[in-house]
Amino acid sequence: MSTPGAVAAGTDAPALVPPPLSLYVHLPWCVRKCPYCDFNSHQARGPLPFEAYVDALLADLDHDLPLAWGRTVHSVFFGGGTPSLFPPAQIDRFLQGASARLRFAPGLEVTLETNPGTAEHGRFEDYLAAGVNRISFGIQSFDDGCLRRLGRIHDAAQAETAVRLAQDAGFDNLNLDLMYALPGQTAAMALHDLERAIALGPAHLSHYQLTLEPNTVFAARPPQDLPDEDHAWEMQEACQARLADAGYAQYEVSAYARPGRQCAHNLNYWRYGDYLGIGAGAHGKLTLGATQQVLRRWKARHPAAWQAAAGSAAAIGGEEYVAPQQRPFEFMLNALRLVEGFSLAAFQARCGLPVEAIAAPLEEAVARGWLERSGERVVPTALGRRFNNDVVALFLPG
Known part of the structure; x- marks a missing residue:
């Protein structure tokens, strides 16, 4: 049985490394x-x-x-x-x-x-x-x-x-x-x-x-x-x-x-780091190194309902494992907001995926003048920052 949100066994994908x-x-x-x-x-x-x-x-x-x-x-x-x-x-x-x-x-x-x-x-x-x-x-x-x-x-x-x-x-x-x-x-x-x-x-x-x-x-x-x-x-x-x-x-x-x-x-957040979210309606994102998964969990929204259930599973409003094919979009949704951009090594460590997983949209974004790639570093251009939503959309799973 496969584990939700895990990369299939036998692939050459890099390991997920828990971030800060x-x-x-x-x-x-x-x-x-x-x-x-x-x-x-x-x-x-x-x-x-x-x-x-x-x-x-x-x-x-x-x-x-x-x-x-x-x-x-x-x-x-x-x-x-x-x-x-x-x-x-x-x-x-x-x-x-x-x-x-x-x-x-x-x-x-x-x-x-x-x-x-x-x-x-x-x-x-x-x-x-x-x-x-x-x-x-x-x-x-x-x-x-x-x-x-x-x-x-x-x-x-x-x-x-x-x-x-x-x-x-x-x-x-x-x-x-x-x-x-x-x-x-x-x-x-x-x-x-x-x-x-x-x-x-x-x-x-x-x-x-x-x-x-x-x-x-x-x-x-x-x-x-x-x-x-x-x-x-x-x-x-x-x-x-x-x-x-x-x-x-x-x-x-x-x-x-x-x-x-x-x-x-x-x-x-913007570097696709991890965070525990506690309190009514709080959202969290955790990288689970042992199972090579990325978990999102959110709490019940209404303060009274959350407070009554706090400390038990009933306080959890929902949770989901981020599928590997969804991680590039999530990563870019955050990282491309930053003027510094991101390193390809950080992408691999945060997403547990090889660079090849983003090769095509990355090439297209560079060709359109939205991103610049210099060695291992990818940085949004001024044009890319202005049209951030369009750049990020290139990385949506097909």
Whole structure:
């Protein structure tokens, strides 16, 4: 009997080599659901069960531990929802429990997503003491009109205050999320947002276009005055040039960083690394060296249902083994977002496949001017980065 997702015996395929491992922790509640958001987030109604939820997180982690025995965790990311709704004491309790169960790399990056509208004076020091060493602020814009149209609960002044509070508390590794191509936004407005962000001196900036995702309020009722694709491209080009001038190097489609300050957690995703996903609706991806499989597992989406079942198989929303013929597409979906591209050796180790498995689409992408190949390295061109979806589609299984 064949093993699901395994390469057939007798082939000359390279061995799957487990890549670096990260830990993703989903904290699902927010003050108010934004109309553009398609994440598994739920509006808080009444007091939140912080302590019980952390108990459930640790039980969920215990259940998944056999998938990661002996491996080192290189980054932790608290995503949501709005993780900053959780008190620092509960973040601390979780990190202590997780580090007792898993081997944490020395000095690993620990990121907490934060809504400026939930930041309270004095709490950043406590998050830092708990072990959080990177804050990611969901600012989106410094224009109050744009923020209102996006359904955000903060204004520009609160955003600037929250960033400065975090810096005063000792955080020097900050990311600011900004959107462009917002309803009613011009290129000048997008650049003004960027100038205010740069003035705060963050180590990292995420700068991405507003998209109308399925199953969101904006998809059902699109906002008025959305910039068209030509105007969105104009904004992107102008903002990319300004970011470069300010010393932020683009290293991914929508990520820019000062030297040495790239997000380690997200880099691991884009390099087709592994991650444990715990919490309501969290997704994980694990390379199983013993059976030469790639497993994807996701948890039940609704917080109450997941919490009630945490620590048992009933908390698993689903799982699947990634078939060998599907791995090149998954790998490229991530790796081709990176300016650095990928090495052919990394492809073989992550996918357990020979280079011949991608020879034809790789040759076509090079011929179209979308990718450049230099020895063992494959790098997307500027044209390839602009038409990323078309490049990745070449690697879909036939």
